[in-house]
Amino acid sequence: MAGVVVFAEVKDGRLKKASREALSIGRKLAQTAGGDLVAFGVDRAAAEEAGRYGAKRLYVAPLTAYTTGPFTTALKQLVDQVKPSIVLLAGTSNGRDLAPRLAARLNVGVASDVDRLEWTGGKLRARRPVYSGKAFATVEVSSTPAMATTRPNAFTAEEAGGETAEVVQIAGPASDDKVKLIETKTAEAEELTIAEADIIVSGGRGLKEATNFSLIRDLAHAIGGAVGASRATVDAGWIDHQHQVGQTGRVVSPNLYIAAGVSGAIQHLAGMSSSKHIVAINKDPEAPIFRVADLGVVGDLFQIIPALTEAVKKAKAH
Protein backbone atom coordinates (compact mmCIF):
# COMPACT_ATOMS: atom_id res chain seq x y z
CA MET A 1 0.00 0.00 0.00
CA ALA A 2 1.31 3.43 -0.84
CA GLY A 3 0.90 6.09 1.81
CA VAL A 4 2.94 8.83 0.18
CA VAL A 5 3.94 9.34 -3.45
CA VAL A 6 6.84 11.74 -4.16
CA PHE A 7 7.74 13.07 -7.60
CA ALA A 8 11.48 12.31 -7.73
CA GLU A 9 13.43 14.48 -10.16
CA VAL A 10 16.90 13.59 -11.34
CA LYS A 11 19.65 15.90 -12.53
CA ASP A 12 23.08 14.75 -13.69
CA GLY A 13 22.36 11.22 -12.50
CA ARG A 14 21.43 12.24 -8.95
CA LEU A 15 18.13 12.94 -7.27
CA LYS A 16 17.69 16.69 -7.03
CA LYS A 17 18.32 17.96 -3.52
CA ALA A 18 14.78 19.34 -3.38
CA SER A 19 13.44 15.87 -4.25
CA ARG A 20 15.59 14.29 -1.53
CA GLU A 21 14.08 16.78 0.91
CA ALA A 22 10.57 15.91 -0.28
CA LEU A 23 11.33 12.20 0.14
CA SER A 24 12.64 12.81 3.66
CA ILE A 25 9.53 14.61 4.85
CA GLY A 26 7.45 12.11 2.87
CA ARG A 27 9.00 9.26 4.86
CA LYS A 28 8.07 10.93 8.15
CA LEU A 29 4.52 11.54 6.94
CA ALA A 30 4.17 7.91 5.84
CA GLN A 31 5.04 6.83 9.38
CA THR A 32 1.95 8.60 10.74
CA ALA A 33 -0.36 8.39 7.72
CA GLY A 34 0.42 4.69 7.22
CA GLY A 35 1.55 2.91 4.08
CA ASP A 36 4.80 3.01 2.17
CA LEU A 37 6.76 5.92 0.81
CA VAL A 38 7.09 5.46 -2.96
CA ALA A 39 8.64 7.59 -5.67
CA PHE A 40 7.54 8.45 -9.20
CA GLY A 41 10.12 9.30 -11.83
CA VAL A 42 11.49 8.60 -15.25
CA ASP A 43 14.99 7.39 -14.40
CA ARG A 44 15.42 3.89 -12.99
CA ALA A 45 19.01 4.73 -12.03
CA ALA A 46 17.54 6.75 -9.15
CA ALA A 47 16.31 3.58 -7.40
CA GLU A 48 19.35 3.17 -5.17
CA GLU A 49 19.30 6.77 -3.96
CA ALA A 50 15.50 6.84 -3.60
CA GLY A 51 15.79 3.73 -1.44
CA ARG A 52 18.37 5.40 0.77
CA TYR A 53 15.87 8.19 1.39
CA GLY A 54 13.22 5.67 2.39
CA ALA A 55 11.29 4.93 -0.83
CA LYS A 56 10.15 1.30 -1.05
CA ARG A 57 9.36 1.45 -4.76
CA LEU A 58 10.28 3.68 -7.68
CA TYR A 59 7.57 3.78 -10.33
CA VAL A 60 9.20 4.60 -13.62
CA ALA A 61 7.21 6.05 -16.50
CA PRO A 62 8.56 5.71 -20.06
CA LEU A 63 9.04 9.44 -20.48
CA THR A 64 12.10 11.55 -21.13
CA ALA A 65 12.34 15.32 -20.92
CA TYR A 66 9.68 17.06 -18.85
CA THR A 67 6.54 18.31 -20.52
CA THR A 68 3.40 19.02 -18.52
CA GLY A 69 0.78 16.90 -20.30
CA PRO A 70 2.41 13.45 -20.37
CA PHE A 71 3.85 13.80 -16.85
CA THR A 72 0.44 14.81 -15.48
CA THR A 73 -1.23 11.84 -17.17
CA ALA A 74 1.42 9.37 -16.02
CA LEU A 75 1.41 10.59 -12.42
CA LYS A 76 -2.40 10.63 -12.35
CA GLN A 77 -2.45 7.02 -13.59
CA LEU A 78 -0.09 6.07 -10.79
CA VAL A 79 -2.12 7.90 -8.14
CA ASP A 80 -5.32 6.21 -9.39
CA GLN A 81 -3.54 2.88 -9.16
CA VAL A 82 -1.81 3.12 -5.75
CA LYS A 83 -4.33 5.43 -4.03
CA PRO A 84 -1.92 7.25 -1.68
CA SER A 85 -2.99 9.50 1.19
CA ILE A 86 -0.45 12.16 0.20
CA VAL A 87 1.29 13.29 -3.00
CA LEU A 88 4.35 15.52 -2.61
CA LEU A 89 6.30 17.44 -5.24
CA ALA A 90 9.37 19.54 -4.57
CA GLY A 91 8.83 23.20 -5.44
CA THR A 92 11.16 23.11 -8.42
CA SER A 93 10.11 24.63 -11.76
CA ASN A 94 8.73 21.27 -12.86
CA GLY A 95 7.11 20.51 -9.50
CA ARG A 96 5.40 23.89 -9.43
CA ASP A 97 4.18 23.30 -12.97
CA LEU A 98 2.97 19.75 -12.41
CA ALA A 99 1.27 20.06 -8.99
CA PRO A 100 -1.67 22.34 -9.86
CA ARG A 101 -2.33 20.47 -13.11
CA LEU A 102 -2.38 17.14 -11.30
CA ALA A 103 -4.52 18.52 -8.46
CA ALA A 104 -7.07 19.79 -10.99
CA ARG A 105 -7.17 16.43 -12.78
CA LEU A 106 -7.62 14.58 -9.48
CA ASN A 107 -10.01 17.24 -8.19
CA VAL A 108 -8.09 17.45 -4.90
CA GLY A 109 -6.51 20.22 -2.83
CA VAL A 110 -2.87 21.26 -2.99
CA ALA A 111 -0.95 23.39 -0.49
CA SER A 112 1.85 25.11 -2.36
CA ASP A 113 5.29 26.25 -1.23
CA VAL A 114 5.00 24.78 2.25
CA ASP A 115 7.77 24.81 4.83
CA ARG A 116 6.17 22.52 7.43
CA LEU A 117 4.04 19.42 7.07
CA GLU A 118 2.35 17.04 9.44
CA TRP A 119 -0.32 14.38 9.23
CA THR A 120 -2.86 14.90 11.95
CA GLY A 121 -6.44 13.71 12.42
CA GLY A 122 -6.38 12.04 9.03
CA LYS A 123 -5.52 15.30 7.27
CA LEU A 124 -2.42 16.93 5.88
CA ARG A 125 -1.61 20.10 7.78
CA ALA A 126 0.80 22.50 6.10
CA ARG A 127 2.41 25.81 6.93
CA ARG A 128 2.79 28.32 4.10
CA PRO A 129 4.54 31.69 4.20
CA VAL A 130 2.08 34.37 3.00
CA TYR A 131 2.08 38.14 2.42
CA SER A 132 5.64 38.03 1.10
CA GLY A 133 6.87 36.06 4.09
CA LYS A 134 5.44 38.42 6.72
CA ALA A 135 3.01 35.84 8.08
CA PHE A 136 2.39 32.12 8.01
CA ALA A 137 -0.88 30.41 7.15
CA THR A 138 -1.59 26.97 8.50
CA VAL A 139 -3.85 25.09 6.13
CA GLU A 140 -5.39 21.64 6.15
CA VAL A 141 -5.89 19.66 2.98
CA SER A 142 -8.76 17.30 3.58
CA SER A 143 -9.02 15.68 0.12
CA THR A 144 -7.70 12.23 -0.72
CA PRO A 145 -5.00 12.33 -1.73
CA ALA A 146 -3.82 15.55 -0.16
CA MET A 147 -1.13 17.29 -2.17
CA ALA A 148 1.65 19.74 -1.37
CA THR A 149 4.70 21.30 -2.96
CA THR A 150 7.66 21.65 -0.62
CA ARG A 151 9.78 24.79 -0.52
CA PRO A 152 13.37 23.91 -1.46
CA ASN A 153 15.75 24.03 1.53
CA ALA A 154 12.89 24.21 4.06
CA PHE A 155 13.12 20.50 4.91
CA THR A 156 16.25 18.53 5.74
CA ALA A 157 17.32 15.78 3.35
CA GLU A 158 18.02 12.82 5.64
CA GLU A 159 19.02 9.38 4.50
CA ALA A 160 17.03 6.57 6.06
CA GLY A 161 19.49 3.80 5.22
CA GLY A 162 16.92 1.89 3.19
CA GLU A 163 17.65 -0.68 0.51
CA THR A 164 17.47 0.11 -3.20
CA ALA A 165 13.86 0.88 -4.11
CA GLU A 166 12.11 -1.78 -6.16
CA VAL A 167 11.73 -0.50 -9.72
CA VAL A 168 8.22 -0.85 -11.11
CA GLN A 169 7.82 0.06 -14.76
CA ILE A 170 4.45 1.69 -15.41
CA ALA A 171 2.62 2.15 -18.69
CA GLY A 172 3.19 5.45 -20.43
CA PRO A 173 0.43 7.83 -21.32
CA ALA A 174 -0.98 7.73 -24.82
CA SER A 175 0.95 10.09 -27.05
CA ASP A 176 0.27 13.74 -26.36
CA ASP A 177 0.81 15.80 -29.46
CA LYS A 178 -0.35 19.11 -28.05
CA VAL A 179 3.11 20.11 -26.89
CA LYS A 180 6.36 18.88 -28.32
CA LEU A 181 9.74 19.62 -26.78
CA ILE A 182 11.94 20.76 -29.63
CA GLU A 183 15.05 21.96 -27.88
CA THR A 184 16.41 22.61 -24.40
CA LYS A 185 18.72 25.56 -23.98
CA THR A 186 20.64 26.17 -20.79
CA ALA A 187 20.91 29.92 -20.34
CA GLU A 188 24.25 29.99 -18.61
CA ALA A 189 26.09 26.70 -18.65
CA GLU A 190 27.19 25.33 -15.30
CA GLU A 191 25.16 27.88 -13.33
CA LEU A 192 23.06 26.67 -10.43
CA THR A 193 19.45 27.81 -10.24
CA ILE A 194 18.65 30.06 -7.30
CA ALA A 195 15.47 28.21 -6.35
CA GLU A 196 17.31 25.12 -5.14
CA ALA A 197 20.77 26.47 -4.28
CA ASP A 198 22.28 26.06 -0.83
CA ILE A 199 24.28 29.26 -1.22
CA ILE A 200 23.29 32.37 -3.17
CA VAL A 201 25.45 35.41 -3.87
CA SER A 202 23.29 38.31 -5.00
CA GLY A 203 24.26 41.58 -6.60
CA GLY A 204 22.36 44.85 -6.60
CA ARG A 205 22.56 48.27 -8.19
CA GLY A 206 25.64 48.95 -6.08
CA LEU A 207 27.52 46.98 -8.74
CA LYS A 208 27.20 50.11 -10.93
CA GLU A 209 27.21 48.27 -14.27
CA ALA A 210 26.48 44.93 -15.89
CA THR A 211 30.08 43.82 -16.37
CA ASN A 212 30.68 44.03 -12.62
CA PHE A 213 28.39 41.05 -12.12
CA SER A 214 31.56 39.10 -12.87
CA LEU A 215 32.60 39.85 -9.26
CA ILE A 216 29.41 38.17 -8.00
CA ARG A 217 29.87 35.25 -10.42
CA ASP A 218 33.48 34.73 -9.34
CA LEU A 219 32.51 34.56 -5.67
CA ALA A 220 29.51 32.33 -6.41
CA HIS A 221 31.67 29.91 -8.39
CA ALA A 222 34.40 29.89 -5.74
CA ILE A 223 31.95 29.20 -2.93
CA GLY A 224 29.76 26.77 -4.91
CA GLY A 225 26.69 28.97 -4.99
CA ALA A 226 24.16 30.41 -7.41
CA VAL A 227 24.03 33.99 -8.67
CA GLY A 228 21.09 36.08 -7.47
CA ALA A 229 20.08 39.62 -8.32
CA SER A 230 17.85 42.48 -7.27
CA ARG A 231 15.10 43.65 -9.57
CA ALA A 232 16.87 46.93 -10.24
CA THR A 233 19.70 45.05 -11.94
CA VAL A 234 17.30 42.83 -13.88
CA ASP A 235 15.28 45.86 -15.04
CA ALA A 236 18.51 47.51 -16.11
CA GLY A 237 19.25 44.49 -18.31
CA TRP A 238 22.42 43.58 -16.40
CA ILE A 239 21.26 40.02 -15.78
CA ASP A 240 18.46 37.64 -16.73
CA HIS A 241 15.16 37.57 -14.81
CA GLN A 242 15.71 33.96 -13.75
CA HIS A 243 18.24 35.29 -11.23
CA GLN A 244 15.84 37.78 -9.62
CA VAL A 245 15.12 37.28 -5.95
CA GLY A 246 12.03 38.84 -4.44
CA GLN A 247 8.34 39.40 -4.62
CA THR A 248 8.28 39.42 -8.40
CA GLY A 249 11.24 37.04 -8.71
CA ARG A 250 11.91 33.80 -6.86
CA VAL A 251 11.41 33.21 -3.17
CA VAL A 252 14.53 31.45 -1.88
CA SER A 253 15.60 29.90 1.43
CA PRO A 254 19.27 28.97 1.06
CA ASN A 255 21.53 28.16 3.97
CA LEU A 256 23.66 31.19 3.11
CA TYR A 257 22.55 34.35 1.30
CA ILE A 258 25.18 36.97 0.55
CA ALA A 259 23.80 40.32 -0.65
CA ALA A 260 26.25 42.83 -2.08
CA GLY A 261 25.17 46.31 -3.11
CA VAL A 262 21.53 45.43 -2.45
CA SER A 263 19.63 48.00 -0.38
CA GLY A 264 17.10 45.51 1.01
CA ALA A 265 13.84 46.97 -0.28
CA ILE A 266 10.79 45.24 1.14
CA GLN A 267 10.14 43.48 -2.17
CA HIS A 268 13.66 42.03 -2.14
CA LEU A 269 13.40 40.97 1.51
CA ALA A 270 10.17 39.16 0.65
CA GLY A 271 12.22 36.77 -1.44
CA MET A 272 15.15 36.04 0.83
CA SER A 273 14.45 36.87 4.48
CA SER A 274 13.76 33.19 5.25
CA SER A 275 17.39 32.34 4.34
CA LYS A 276 19.14 30.56 7.22
CA HIS A 277 22.16 32.90 7.32
CA ILE A 278 22.28 36.32 5.70
CA VAL A 279 25.45 38.31 5.04
CA ALA A 280 25.06 41.86 3.77
CA ILE A 281 27.75 44.01 2.20
CA ASN A 282 26.75 47.64 1.73
CA LYS A 283 28.54 50.94 2.04
CA ASP A 284 25.47 52.57 3.65
CA PRO A 285 25.23 51.58 7.35
CA GLU A 286 21.54 52.58 7.29
CA ALA A 287 20.66 50.20 4.42
CA PRO A 288 17.55 48.16 5.37
CA ILE A 289 19.29 44.90 4.36
CA PHE A 290 21.26 45.13 7.63
CA ARG A 291 18.01 44.71 9.60
CA VAL A 292 17.69 41.11 8.40
CA ALA A 293 21.41 40.34 8.20
CA ASP A 294 23.14 37.97 10.63
CA LEU A 295 26.45 39.47 9.59
CA GLY A 296 26.77 42.96 8.15
CA VAL A 297 29.85 44.40 6.48
CA VAL A 298 29.77 48.16 5.98
CA GLY A 299 32.13 48.88 3.15
CA ASP A 300 32.84 49.00 -0.55
CA LEU A 301 31.85 45.80 -2.32
CA PHE A 302 34.54 46.43 -4.97
CA GLN A 303 37.14 45.83 -2.27
CA ILE A 304 35.31 43.28 -0.13
CA ILE A 305 33.99 40.86 -2.79
CA PRO A 306 37.32 40.22 -4.58
CA ALA A 307 39.06 39.83 -1.19
CA LEU A 308 36.37 37.36 -0.09
CA THR A 309 36.69 35.41 -3.35
CA GLU A 310 40.45 35.16 -2.88
CA ALA A 311 40.03 34.05 0.73
CA VAL A 312 37.53 31.35 -0.29
CA LYS A 313 39.86 30.11 -3.05
CA LYS A 314 42.79 30.01 -0.63
CA ALA A 315 40.78 28.20 2.04
CA LYS A 316 39.62 25.63 -0.52
CA ALA A 317 43.17 25.08 -1.76
CA HIS A 318 44.24 23.90 1.72
Ligand SMILES: Cc1cc2nc3c(=O)[nH]c(=O)nc-3n(C[C@H](O)[C@H](O)[C@H](O)COP(=O)(O)OP(=O)(O)OC[C@H]3O[C@@H](n4cnc5c(N)ncnc54)[C@H](O)[C@@H]3O)c2cc1C
Ligand atom coordinates in the same frame (compact mmCIF):
# COMPACT_ATOMS: atom_id res chain seq x y z
C1 LIG B 1 5.61 45.81 -7.26
C2 LIG B 1 7.09 45.77 -7.06
C3 LIG B 1 7.72 44.55 -7.08
C4 LIG B 1 9.11 44.48 -6.88
N1 LIG B 1 9.72 43.24 -6.88
C5 LIG B 1 11.05 43.19 -6.59
C6 LIG B 1 11.71 41.93 -6.52
O1 LIG B 1 11.14 40.87 -6.75
N2 LIG B 1 13.04 41.93 -6.20
C7 LIG B 1 13.74 43.09 -5.94
O2 LIG B 1 14.96 43.00 -5.67
N3 LIG B 1 13.12 44.27 -6.04
C8 LIG B 1 11.81 44.36 -6.36
N4 LIG B 1 11.22 45.58 -6.49
C9 LIG B 1 12.08 46.77 -6.51
C10 LIG B 1 12.49 47.26 -5.14
O3 LIG B 1 11.52 48.13 -4.64
C11 LIG B 1 13.85 48.00 -5.23
O4 LIG B 1 13.72 49.05 -6.16
C12 LIG B 1 15.02 47.13 -5.65
O5 LIG B 1 15.05 45.95 -4.88
C13 LIG B 1 16.31 47.91 -5.45
O6 LIG B 1 17.38 47.16 -5.96
P1 LIG B 1 18.85 47.40 -5.40
O7 LIG B 1 18.86 47.09 -3.93
O8 LIG B 1 19.77 46.64 -6.27
O9 LIG B 1 19.11 48.93 -5.69
P2 LIG B 1 19.18 50.18 -4.75
O10 LIG B 1 17.96 50.29 -3.90
O11 LIG B 1 19.52 51.33 -5.62
O12 LIG B 1 20.38 49.86 -3.75
C14 LIG B 1 21.71 49.83 -4.13
C15 LIG B 1 22.53 49.67 -2.85
O13 LIG B 1 23.87 49.51 -3.18
C16 LIG B 1 24.62 50.18 -2.18
N5 LIG B 1 25.93 50.48 -2.78
C17 LIG B 1 26.23 51.39 -3.74
N6 LIG B 1 27.54 51.33 -4.06
C18 LIG B 1 28.09 50.40 -3.26
C19 LIG B 1 29.40 49.91 -3.09
N7 LIG B 1 30.41 50.34 -3.85
N8 LIG B 1 29.61 48.97 -2.15
C20 LIG B 1 28.62 48.50 -1.39
N9 LIG B 1 27.34 48.92 -1.49
C21 LIG B 1 27.09 49.87 -2.43
C22 LIG B 1 23.83 51.40 -1.83
O14 LIG B 1 24.18 51.86 -0.53
C23 LIG B 1 22.41 50.85 -1.90
O15 LIG B 1 21.96 50.39 -0.62
C24 LIG B 1 9.85 45.67 -6.69
C25 LIG B 1 9.18 46.89 -6.68
C26 LIG B 1 7.84 46.95 -6.86
C27 LIG B 1 7.14 48.29 -6.83
